[in-house]
Amino acid sequence: MKRTMCLTLALSFLLTGMIFAGGSQDQSASLSSGTSASGLTYTGDLEIMHFSTSEESEGNGGSEGLRKMLNDWDSDEGRINLVQTILANDEYKKQIAVLAAANDLPDVFLLQGMNTKAWVEQGLVLDMTEIINDSPYADQYDTSKFFPFSANGKVYGLPVLTGGTCSVVVYDSKAWKDAGYDSFPETWDEVVAASEYFNSMGVDTISFGNSGKWQINSCFLSTIGNRFTGSDWFYSLIEKSGASFTDQDFVDALKFTQDIFASGVFNPDFNAVNNEDARELYIAGESAAFIGGNWDVSYIQATLDGTDLYDTTKFAVLPQPEGATGAYKTHDIGLGFAVAINPRLKDDPAKLEAAINLAYKMTGADFASYVGENYALGGVTKVGSLDLSKFDQYTQDFYNFSYVDNEPCDIYDSFISSAVWDVLNTDLQTMLNGHIDPETVAKNAQAAYLANY
Amino acid sequence: MLTAAIKPKKRVIFLYLLIPMAVYIFVVFIPLVAAFFYSFFEWKGGPNKTFIGFGNYAALIKDTTFWESFGHNMYIVIACIIGQVGLAFVFAMMISSRLVRLKGIHRTFCFFPNTISAVSIGFIWTMIYDYRRGILNWFLKLIGRPDMVKVWLNEPDLVLPLISIPLIWQYIGFYMVIIISAIASVDKEIFEVAELDGANGIQRAFHIVLPLIKNTLLVCVTLCIAGNMKVFDHIFVMTAGGPGNASNVMAMYGYKIAFDQQNMGYGTTISLAIFVLSMTVIGGSQVLVKILTKEKETL
Amino acid sequence: MIMSSSNGIEDTIVLDRIPEAGIRGEKILSSLSRRVQSVILNGILGLFSITCIFPLVWLFYSSLKLKRNFNSNIIGLPKEPTFENYIRIMTNPDYHIWSSMVNSARNTVMSVALIIFFGFIVGYILARIRFRGNFLIKVMFLLGLVIPVYSLMVPIYVLFSRAGLSNKWFTLVIPYLAFGLPIAIFLVDGYIRAVPKELEEAAAIDGSSFTRTLFQIIMPLSTPILVTIGIIQTFSCWNEFVFALLLLKRQSIQTVPLAMTQFTGQFSSDYPKIMAALLLTMSPIIVFYFVFSRQIIKGMVSGAVKG
Structure with a gap:
């Protein structure tokens, strides 16, 4: 029996070694002759x-536009x-990892922002600085x-799909007028005050x-944090030049977040339902407002079109928390993914050229005019x-909200490292x-930041 | 007595075992050895690995989230041994009773939840527990207990039993068919008179049927422990381990580390820990069962 | 260690006592308490059976709703039932639902057949034949039961792609067989241990070879457990997702669960449509299961060993 075991183990190790150690990558250069259009x-x-x-792509302009560009390019x-390997977003992230x-x-x-630094260090993405300049x-x-x-002053991807806000208040202007507000309140204190009215009406003030x-990270904290800390704090965090999650301003933002969610302004089951369920509450008139991202806005549009609520639905930035010193009219907005190219293609200039051409097509003027004109x-x-x-x-209101009236700030989880956000998001839910208290959340996040970034 | 049929030549055994063993070693054993190898590296994001010796293991021992998850797994394992195997045995005995009609339908229907993917099961039960529209809260309001209405899956103290219920519900049928087929190997005439009728019948179920299908029940318990030590999909759909880490389990924690946090080295360490712990628990259960049955035999 | 066999003399003694006990018990029971018992037993089983089948009913009538109606009332019956969801699925070429069903059917049939065949052989050998390495092999297969598949994704991916086994029409049969074997082996092992050894001994005296005994005497006896394994594995192969995601890229060989992901968007999920797709893709095995449930159950309880 001992001999059998030794033999099995030895064989397994040998096979493992053979298969995993020697990675022969056959990159057969393909023949090319003639030129295309x-x-x-x-x-x-x-x-x-x-x-x-x-x-x-149904009801998502950026996605539909991208599919069209890819199919056009393929037939041209x-x-x-x-x-094309097309997977739903969750499976895509799993498979790409x-x-x-x-x-x-x-x-x-498609490269996700928060993976950029790590993947660049490991040589997984091609430096596209020149390509972008050309x-x-x-x-x-x-x-x-x-x-x-970007990393080390170089750019590694062409941002793809459409830029959309991640935190917008979608509200029923009529309901808020009835509550005594001509537009959505600019401070959370007013929202808390208004919640008494809405509670008496039997509806939730804001659904989330x-x-x-x-969601709490992308659709709430990225913006609220910015109101407390300002953008420089986050840049410093990205650049690793001194800022810390335990800095008082950020802890204050956490403290505020905990308090406002405990105040009864939100639907009681906010931690047990996802954003899809929460926006259904708004659609069904069971909440007077909803906080979500651009994806929710387009869904609400597709669903409500033709109803009274559609005509009275307006958009606002998150109200200003008390004690926040940063700019008020901000919302986190950006492009979360970029077209990236495998550096192996450098061995095959013709193929690389094709890949670059495709990247231009996916993100260039054709795409921009298509999604602009249609969506x-x-x-x-x-x-x-x-x-x-x-x-x-x-559509006009939302366009103005997104691109004209307000200032952009950064989406936290487009940067740094997924490990940090995973730890933070889990703690936030508990918080x-x-x-647990905000100080502990900040401490754990900082520990994850030091360990992983 | 030891003729060719009972004790075949080594060569014959070897030939019969060759193909299944080869496939099994290829798919399961080699990746496992590879995972063992990887667990000594810091391996984050991309393909680059740095040897860190027992660094990942040291981190694991201090990782309170992991041990908390292990505790949750143990809770679920115990709940499911009682709920899945225990109830399956009771139901199998009930179905075998002469008093029960529509036996075929019960057998067919009870197994049905097994045909649905775990993801759909999780989804269905999320709907049951839903705060606003869920069946549970609807029922509580119906019987005049609106004070008991809760955001069920957001209660850290309740979430473990709540996620165990769908697991139990889905797999009762699974263990039931196994137990029924084991009972079928027992002589029918013997079994029919041992049917469940009154307290006497229950006693008979334990004293007669239980010993006869002991081996199969042991297999069921082993399968139950193994399955629940690595339980993942249902919980992923229902709570994703939340609120916070209140319903986190080892496999989900390993998955989050490996994919959400892209820390493959530590992720493989966790999965190795999962099956070392699983083997320990299974081994422990075997020893426990042996001790218990020994005691019974001496009585 | 794992599964010790200890039946034999002790069981025979117990068996001898049963008939008397049964008859005595029956006489004591009054017809009233029998009826009460009958109500309770049938009631409990009936209730449980209903909860088991309700999801299917719910899935079906919900799939006849449109997204809006579903979201506003997830439990109620559809007010305006429509086949819209089914039509949209079947007419959209991107969903490739038919080819995925063919792929799943092929994978499932091949995998289940191999699992039953090899599971039976290995299970029998481990249960009956003592040889050096028996215990070791058993422990190795036990390992397969406790491995969280997600954690081996990267090694398995590397292994299959280096060995050139990814993206083939038969790719999935390999892991399905490997991960299906442990359960099958342990079920067969547990079952065979309850089968009296005298059968094989008698066969041996008659001069039957090992192979003949295995397939002509033991296999028919093991029908119940083999049918059970078949049922269990059919559904788990049909529903399997992780390996399908990991090892198949080509759309033409994708299986049903993978094709299903095309129905979920990043930020929006059309539940009734997902349900319609789910039912559509499950329909072959559901129909198979219900149509053949009589035969399946017969198979499950057929092999009672006499004496």
């Missing part, structure tokens, strides 16, 4: 992995076979959008869903001024239930 010389497969499923470049760990990323993929749309790019995908744990949305490329008049009031 766009001058590309590459012939063969080009892999891309993304998460714009057809379900996703007849000699190149665009191999496996592929990154196995060093087997596809030719072209782009036909170089002077049209909104360069501030490159920030989450945090069962997924990321009043904007991507990384700026295209002329948009004629808003053909859109209805809801909102009142089971």
Whole structure:
């Protein structure tokens, strides 16, 4: 028996060694001859992995636009076979993490902001600084959008899809008028005051869903934190130049967050329902307002269109907390993903050229005009001024909210490291239930930050 | 007596075992050895790994979240041994009673939840526990107890039993069919007179049927422990481990570390810990059962 | 250590006592308490059966709702039932629902057949034959029961892609077999231990070879547990997701659960449509299960060993 065991173990180790240690990567250069309409010389497969499923693209302008660009490109470049692996977002993130760990990323993929630093250090993404400078749309790019995908002064991705706010108050202006407010209150104290009225009416003041744990971070704390700490604090955190999660301003923001969720302004089950359930409360008239992101806004639009509530629905930034010293009219907005290219393509210049061409197509003027004209949305490329008049009031209002009236601030989880946010988000959920205090949350987040970033 | 049929040649055994063993070693054992290898590295995000010796293991021992999750697993394991295997045995005995009609329908229906994927089961039960529209709160209001209405899955003290219930409910049918088929191997005539009728019948169930299918029940308990030590999907859908970490389990913690936090090295360490702990618990249960049955035999 | 067998003499003694005890008990019971018992037993089982089947009913009528109506009332019956969801699924070429069903069916049939076949052989050998390494092999298979699949995703991915086994039409059969074997082996092992050894001994005296005894005498006897394994594994293979996600990229070979993810968006989920898709994709095995449930159950209880 001992011998059998030794033999099995030895064999297993040997096989393991053979399979895992020697990674022979056969990168057969494909033959190319002649040129395509766009001058590309590459012939063969080009892999891309993304998460714009057809379900996703229904009612989501950016997603639908991206699918159109990819399909157009595929049919224009007849000699190149665009191999698309399309997974729903959750599965995409899981699969791309496996592929990154196995060093087997596809030719072209979507890079999430918070992974940029780590993946760049590991050589998983191609430096695209030159590529972006050489782009036909170089002077049209909104360069501030490159920030989450930058490291060491270089840019590693072309931001993709559309820029959308992550924290917007969607409210029923009629209900709030009845409560005595001409527009959504500018301070949380007023909201708390108004909640007495709404509670007596039997509706929730604001609905919010945090069962997924990321919502409190993306749709609330990123903006509220900014109101307390200002943007420099977060930049300092990103640059590792002194700021800490335990800084008093940030702890104050946490303290405020805990208090406001304990005040009864929100639906009692906010920690057990997700944002989809919470926005249904708004749609059904069971809450007077809802906090969510642009994805919720487009869903609410598609659902409410043609109803009275549709006409009275307006948008506002999160109210200002008491004691916050930062700018008021801010909301966290940005592009969470960027087109990135596998550095292995450098070995095959023709293929790399094709991949670059595809990246331009996915994020360039074609895409921007398509989503602008059809959905009043904007991507990384700026295209002329948009004629808003053909859109209805809801779309116009939201366009102005997103791009005109308010100042952007950063989405926390587009930066730093997923490990930090996972720890923070879990603690935040417990904190909102009142089971740990803000100081501990800050301390744990800081520990995760020091350990992982 | 020891002829070829009972004691075949080594070569014959070897040939019969070759293919299944080869496939099994390839898919399960080699990745496991690889995972063991990886657990000595810091391996975050991409493919680069740094050797850190027992660093991950040292971190694991101090990781309170992990041990808290282990405690939750143990809770679920115990609840499910009683709920899944225990109730399955009781139901199997009940179905075998001559008093019960529509036996075929019961057997068919009880197994049905097993045909649905874990994700759908989780989804269905989320709807039951829902604060506003859920069946549970609707029922409480119906019987005039609106004071008991709760945001069920947001109660740290209740969330573990609440997520155990769907697990029990889904797998009763699973263990029931196993137990029924084990009972079928027992002589029918013997079994029919041992049917459940009154306190006497219950006694008979334990004294006659239980020893006869002891081996199968042991397999059931082993499967139950193994399954619940790595339980994941149901909880992922219902609470994602929340509120906070109140319903976190080891497999979910490992998953979060490996994928949400992209810390593959520590993630593999956790999974190794999961199955070392699982093996320990299974081994412990075998010893326990042996001691218990020994005592019974001497009585 | 794992599963010790200790039946034999003790059981035989117990068996001899039963008939008398049973008859005596029956006489004592009055018809009234019998009726009360009958009501209770049937009531409990009936209630449980209803809760087990209700999800199917609920899934079905909910799939006839539109998203809006579902979200406003998740339990109630649809006021305006519609097949809209089904039509949208079946007419959308992106969903490739049909090809995924074919793939799932092929994977499931192949995997289940292999699991039953090899599970039976290994289970029998481990239960009956003493040889060096028996215990070791058992422990190895026990390991397979306790491995959290998610944690082996990266090693398995690397292994399959290096070995060139990813993205093939038969790819999934390999892990399904490997991860299905432990349960099958332990069930067979537990079952065989309850089967009296005399059968094989008698066969051996008749000069039957090991292989013949295995397949012609033991296998028919083991029908109940093999059918049970078949049922259990059919559904777990059909519903399996992690390996399908990990090892298959080509859309033409994707299985049902993977195709299902096309129905969920990042921020919006159309539940009634997901349910419609779920029912549609589950329908082959549900129909199979209910149509053949009589035969399945017959198989499950057929192999009673006499004496």
